[in-house]
Amino acid sequence: MVVVKVGSNSMANISGLRGPLWWMQWAKRGWAIAAVGFAVFVFVFALSVASYYRSSEPESNIANSFHRITTSDLIDLTLLHSAKDRGALCLDGSLPGYHFQKGFGSGAKNWLLFIEGGGWCNTIESCILRKHMHLGSSKHMGRRVHFTGILSPYPDHNPGFFNWNRVRIQYCDGAFIAGHPDNELKNGTELFFRGQLIWEAIMDELLSFGLSKAEQALLSGCSSGGLAALIHCDEFQHLLPKDATVKCLGDAGFFLDEKDVLHNPTVRSLFRDVVNLQGLAKSLNKDCVARMEPDRCIFPEEIVKNIKTPVFLVQSAYDFWQIQNTLIPKASDPHSYWQNCRLNIYNCNSTQVEILLAFRGSLLKALNDFEKNKEGGMFISSCFIHCQTLMTEIWNSPKSLRINNKTIAESVGDWYFNRSAAKLIDCPFPCNPTCYNVNFTRD
Numbered sequence: 001m002v003v004v005k006v007g008s009n010s011m012a013n014i015s016g017l018r019g020p021l022w023w024m025q026w027a028k029r030g031w032a033i034a035a036v037g038f039a040v041f042v043f044v045f046a047l048s049v050a051s052y053y054r055s056s057e058p059e060s061n062i063a064n065s066f067h068r069i070t071t072s073d074l075i076d077l078t079l080l081h082s083a084k085d086r087g088a089l090c091l092d093g094s095l096p097g098y099h100f101q102k103g104f105g106s107g108a109k110n111w112l113l114f115i116e117g118g119g120w121c122n123t124i125e126s127c128i129l130r131k132h133m134h135l136g137s138s139k140h141m142g143r144r145v146h147f148t149g150i151l152s153p154y155p156d157h158n159p160g161f162f163n164w165n166r167v168r169i170q171y172c173d174g175a176f177i178a179g180h181p182d183n184e185l186k187n188g189t190e191l192f193f194r195g196q197l198i199w200e201a202i203m204d205e206l207l208s209f210g211l212s213k214a215e216q217a218l219l220s221g222c223s224s225g226g227l228a229a230l231i232h233c234d235e236f237q238h239l240l241p242k243d244a245t246v247k248c249l250g251d252a253g254f255f256l257d258e259k260d261v262l263h264n265p266t267v268r269s270l271f272r273d274v275v276n277l278q279g280l281a282k283s284l285n286k287d288c289v290a291r292m293e294p295d296r297c298i299f300p301e302e303i304v305k306n307i308k309t310p311v312f313l314v315q316s317a318y319d320f321w322q323i324q325n326t327l328i329p330k331a332s333d334p335h336s337y338w339q340n341c342r343l344n345i346y347n348c349n350s351t352q353v354e355i356l357l358a359f360r361g362s363l364l365k366a367l368n369d370f371e372k373n374k375e376g377g378m379f380i381s382s383c384f385i386h387c388q389t390l391m392t393e394i395w396n397s398p399k400s401l402r403i404n405n406k407t408i409a410e411s412v413g414d415w416y417f418n419r420s421a422a423k424l425i426d427c428p429f430p431c432n433p434t435c436y437n438v439n440f441t442r443d
Contacts, residue, residue, distance in 0.1 A: 073153070074144040075099040075168070080201055087181075088197035090172035091127055091136035093190065096198045099145050099168040100209075101153060107163030110216040111206070113236075114151055114168050117223025117252070117387065121174035122273035127191050130174050141170055149395040150220060150249075150409070157392045160413040161218070167206060169225075173198055176228040176298075179278030193278040199232060203239055216245045218416060222387040223321065226253020230303045230311065231283060237309040247416055248307070251314040251389040254300040256322060258362050260332040261355070267326045271295050301366040304376075312377040312415050312422070313370070314389055314408055317360035318345060318429050320438055321386040327359050343440035345384040345429065357428055364425065377415030377422040379408050383435035394436055402434045 079095045080088065090096055103110060118135040121127035130136030151166045152158035173179050173195030181193050203211075211217070219236045221229035226249075233248035240246050260266045272295035275281060281294035285306040288297035296302055304311060328338045341348035348356065360382070370376055381388070381401055388394045388408055394401050396409030403411075403424040415422035426432050 073146045073148065075101050075147050077138075077141055077143045077145070077170070079138055080198075080205060082205060083198065083201045086197060086201050087192075087194060088201035089192045089194050090138055090198075091121075091174055091191055091193075092131035092139070093192050094138040094172075096172055096202065097138045097141055097170045098202060099147070099170075100206075101147055101151075101166045103163055103165035105163050107161070107165070109210070109214060110161075110164040111211050111214045112150065112161045112164045112166045112218045113206070113220065114166070114390070115177065115219075115221030115225035115228045116169060116171040117221065117225040118171050119174075120176065120224055120270075120274050122270050122277060124189055124191065124277075127174055127277075128189065130172075131191070134170070134172070136172055136174060138170065138172060141172075148392045149390040150412075151390065152392055152395075157396055159396065159409065160416060164216075165210065169202060169221075171225055171228070173278075175274055175278040175280055176224055176231055176283075178228065178231050178280050178283035180280070180282050182279040183277060195278065196283050199235075203236070207239065211240070214240050214244050214246075218247055218249060220249035220251065220389065221253065222251045222390055223253060226250035226314075226387075227255060227298075227300060227303075229253065230300055230307065231298075233307050233309045233311060245416075247310040247312065249312045249314065249389070249412065250300065252316070252319055252321070252387045254313055254315045254363070254366070256326060256359075256362055256366060257296065257299045257301065258326055258359065260326065261328055261338070262332040264332065266329050266332070268295060271298050274298075304370050304373075310375040310377075310415075311370075311373075312379075312412055313367070314379045314412075315363065316381045316383050316385050316388070317363050317426065318356060318382055318384050319386050320345075320384050320440075323356065323359070323384075327355075340441075345437055346439075347441075353429070360428060371423060377411065378424065379403060379406075379411045379422070380425045381435065382426040382429045382432055384429070384437040385435075386438075391436075400434065401432070401436060403432070 077097045077099055079097045081095060083089060083095050088096060121130050134140040134142065145168060147153060147166060150158060150161060151168060153162055155162045171177065175195045177195040177199045179193040179195035184191060184193055217240055219229050219233060229248050230250045230253060237246040255267060257268055275294045275298055280298060281289050284294055284297045288302055288306055324342050328342050333339065341352045381403065383401060393399055394408065396407045400407040403426050406424060411422040411424055414420045
């Protein structure tokens with residue numbers, strides 16, 4: 001069992017998680033007010049985690065502390081200059097961007113797209129905050145990023161996709177690259193809700209680079225990027241040749257529609273606000289939206305019921321983001337009963353472990369129908385972690401997380417290349433000694 005410490009030395013950006021928050025003192029009847037503060041916390045926390053995974057410094061994140069970074073791992077940012085005329089703009093009006101590494105050899109006609117994560121903005125205030133960071137503006141995006149994990153160019157790290165055309169799509173619209181501009185003029189600010197236009201513009205550019213002739217393709221993403229991959233999955237498949245093998249992968253994007261420990265619909269409220277603010281209903285499955293409210297249709301449990309393209313889900317049943325923000329948001333723990341547990345799973349007492357086990361049960365219940373899907377695949381771990389496919393050491397290495405002696409990369413490869421069925425579900429925490437468990441407490 002590996003414990004990844006996230007303290008003052010190893011991850012300064014996460015320190016916002018521990019800072020005092022003005023909305024911590026509240027009563028249950030004040031949930032509606034406190035939810036505003038929670039939304040800001042979720043936004044700041046998402047920024048911290050996103051920065052953690054995207055930093056250009058070799059020693060600054062989990063993914064890159066396991067192997068030495070070389071020049072070939074650093075891929076330049078490409079700004080989408082054609083986007084200006086189409087109005088496909090980031091929240092602040094700047095051009096969207098992506099990082100592209102050309103495929104070679106047997107992978108020259110194959111494509112892997114990875115959508116970055118980084119939370120969302122569900123209020124005008126939180127969207128304005130994002131304008132001043134990489135999650136809302138290309139002015140603040142890293143000009144070079146590491147290609148690791150599922151994007152790695154090394155066959156020992158990434159045996160299935162190392163020589164494919166690989167694209168890392170920057171996330172700058174705050175709404176799963178699926179927003180629409182209907183509400184822009186009503187909010188009284190210079191915010192651009194153009195996620196769907198960004199998606200279409202990037203796809204058109206990549207199609208012109210050879211994606212239109214792809215023989216094999218995989219659309220993937222992490223966290224909110226994983227959810228974006230699910231939202232756009234069938235749309236992606238329809239863009240490619242009919243005889244191409246097209247599949248999708250969502251990593252840590254299976255957000256549960258669960259109430260928190262005080263029985264408040266925290267995440268449902270947040271998702272409802274995002275859907276309404278940026279008009280996401282237009283990008284969601286039409287049949288679902290016709291049957292139920294759009295804020296239900298954005299949850300992956302509903303999305304996967306309607307996707308026709310084969311999907312693989314990488315998810316932890318003890319996903320730290322969902323534990324810290326869906327199940328036990330700070331505002332639902334006014335007396336800090338959960339404080340130590342939510343920062344380090346090894347600090348949870350027996351009662352708390354049972355509650356986390358029930359949360360795991362909710363995930364497995366939500367996956368019940370998907371598990372019967374013959375074309376689907378999944379790797380459900382029991383690690384206290386969030387996003388696993390972009391970290392080389394976890395994705396595929398001698399020290400990788402394993403279920404039934406299979407790494408995530410091996411399981412995804414079995415599924416994608418039809419070598420064997422790949423529906424792996426880990427035993428409950430703390431049974432798996434190969435887990436990487438993040439520790440948010442200070443050194």
